[in-house]
Amino acid sequence: MKTVCITITGKVQGVFFRASTRDKARSLGLKGYVKNQKDGSVYIEVSGEEMKIQQLIEWCKTGPEEANVENVSVIELNQPAHEMSFDIVH
Template sequence: MAAARFYVAGKVQGVWFRASTREQAVALELRGYANNLRDGRVEVLAVGDEAAVERLAEWLRQGPPNSRVDRVEREPAGEGEAGDGFVCG
């Protein structure tokens, strides 16, 4: 089991980034969330199979078609920080 927190910067708000992230995470059977931050970034918590977390990390570097990802920061997270399923806040 792996857990990671990502901070995604760029044109990532108002372009369906959170909903698209949720679709990817659900398909990968991950738990966690995607939330907009006041500074314009999106915070993503992903918990699940290590390979699935890595696949989501790769996807976050590209994002959905209307987004522009400038930077993705990653830090460790606790598995207990995620509830059931994957939600957008």
């Protein structure tokens, strides 16, 4: 199990990025959460198989149809894996 945080910048709020991320992560069997940041970015913390996380990262580079992603940064976290489902945090 691997845990990473992903920060996505660009036009990523108000375009269903969080809901689409939740759906994609759940379909991949990943655990964690997604939330909007005050600076306009979207923050994801996700745990799961490395290959599945990589698929989510690749998806984040485009995101939902209305999004305009400028940058995706990924940092590996040294912490216990998330064990709950994948949710939207407000």
